[in-house]
Amino acid sequence: MALADASHFDRLIEFLRQKRDNVTFHDIITLAEVAAQSLQGFFQAMDAKVYGELREIAGYIESMRREIGVLQVNELKNTRIPSAGEELGAIVKATENATNTIMECAEAVMAADASDPAAYKAMVDDKMMVVFEACSFQDITGQRIAKVVETLQHIESRVARFADVMQAKDLDGFLTEAERARAERKEKFLLNGPQLEGQGHDQKMVDKLFG
Amino acid sequence: MAVDMTMPILVVDDYNTMIRIIRNLLKQLGFEDIDDASDGSAALAKMREKRYGLVISDWNMEPMTGYELLKEVRADPGLNKTPFIMVTAESKTENVIAAKKAGVNNYIVKPFNAQTLKTKIEAVFAE
Numbered sequence: 001m002a003l004a005d006a007s008h009f010d011r012l013i014e015f016l017r018q019k020r021d022n023v024t025f026h027d028i029i030t031l032a033e034v035a036a037q038s039l040q041g042f043f044q045a046m047d048a049k050v051y052g053e054l055r056e057i058a059g060y061i062e063s064m065r066r067e068i069g070v071l072q073v074n075e076l077k078n079t080r081i082p083s084a085g086e087e088l089g090a091i092v093k094a095t096e097n098a099t100n101t102i103m104e105c106a107e108a109v110m111a112a113d114a115s116d117p118a119a120y121k122a123m124v125d126d127k128m129m130v131v132f133e134a135c136s137f138q139d140i141t142g143q144r145i146a147k148v149v150e151t152l153q154h155i156e157s158r159v160a161r162f163a164d165v166m167q168a169k170d171l172d173g174f175l176t177e178a179e180r181a182r183a184e185r186k187e188k189f190l191l192n193g194p195q196l197e198g199q200g201h202d203q204k205m206v207d208k209l210f211g
Numbered sequence: 212m213a214v215d216m217t218m219p220i221l222v223v224d225d226y227n228t229m230i231r232i233i234r235n236l237l238k239q240l241g242f243e244d245i246d247d248a249s250d251g252s253a254a255l256a257k258m259r260e261k262r263y264g265l266v267i268s269d270w271n272m273e274p275m276t277g278y279e280l281l282k283e284v285r286a287d288p289g290l291n292k293t294p295f296i297m298v299t300a301e302s303k304t305e306n307v308i309a310a311k312k313a314g315v316n317n318y319i320v321k322p323f324n325a326q327t328l329k330t331k332i333e334a335v336f337a338e
Contacts (some may be wrong), residue, residue, distance in 0.1 A: 099228050107235065189276045190309055193301035194321070200302030203320045203327060209307045210318050 010038070067165050071158050084151040087144045094144075098137040105131050214336045218264025219244040223254040223280065224298075225272040229321075233267060233298070236325045240332070251275025255283055258290055265332065270299035270306070278310065285314040294335045298323065 015034045105127040114120045162168070174180035185191065193200065201209065220242055222233045230247045237245050246261070248254035252275040254268065266284070268277040275283075277297060284290045297310050298319040307318055316338065317331040 096228065103228070103231055103235070110235075110239075189278050190301065190303075190306050191271050191276070192303050192306065193271065193299065195300070195302050201304065201307070201320065202302070203323065206302065206307055206318050206320050209304060210311060 064166065067162055071162050076155060076158075080151045080154060084148045087148050091141045091144050094137045094141050098134040101134040102131050105134075214332060215264060216241045217244065218242075219246065219261060220265045220267065221254060221257060221263045222247045223249075223251065223266065223268035223272070223277060225249050225269065229269065233328070236328050239325060240329055251277060251280030251283070254280055258284065258293070263293055265335070266293055266295045267298055268295065270297055270301045270310075278313065281310065281313045281315055296331055296335060298328075 015031060109124055109127050112120060112123055174183065220237060222230050222237075222245060224230045224233070224247070234245050234247065246257060246263075248257050250272040251268070254266065255275070257263075258266070266280075268280055270277040277299065281295055281297070284293060284295060291314075294316045295314070296317045296319060297315050298321060299306070300321045302320045310318055316335045319327055319331055
């Protein structure tokens, strides 16, 4: 919207019409005064407009600050996400330990001398007990996974609310070069898996494709 | 053609647990000469030092994937006849087709059992 119109400059134009020749220092000062008075209205109108727009921007920034605060990014960054990472690390470790224990038992049973049936049975019983104990990892990892899922839901709900309020639109591209390189590698070498149930093929279907 | 139980086999996977599982399954099937590598480039180096009768490889590994390993092997005149089985969780059509085009001999989807491994090895050597 235009802040000024021709009327702001009427006095200035009239002064210049009257004074075309023999310009003195006094004329110049008068011209400056007339110009200042002519533009006063223009600047007042502009001040009000700019002030209104700045208030609007300030309001938007304040609302954005509030929404960012609701996101609780520091809590997510310093507590929730690192904690979820630790839980996932513990899950990997627990499953790895349990798998190794179970495989050691299986290898011991397979390699055992079965010539003395009583001794063989006692050894197998011992190893089976160790296998049962190792399987208890599943209870703990289930609880750890539930905590990670809760964190993801927490993040999801806050990010979804933020995106709605800010009417966020996604930009194309990648945040970092490493992110771009990972995406390109996945695409180039067809690194899609593992697939969830129903998204990939089972062995029978693969055999058909292969045949 | 009967399977040569004395042939050296190279198992390629970045998870020690999976290498251990495949190694045990192969031993149960009667194979004794089993080596392993943790990615495609390590496997390629081993293949250039020792002649393997069979390669059993995962797909998703770093830095070199099993898919790249397969293509490298098929492009190398000294290695291109080596039978190659992909054992992977990559079970999309595009993966199976790409592996087939690259010259894989068979394709096993994880998780798998001993019988599947046995059947696929026999199928490769029956070709």
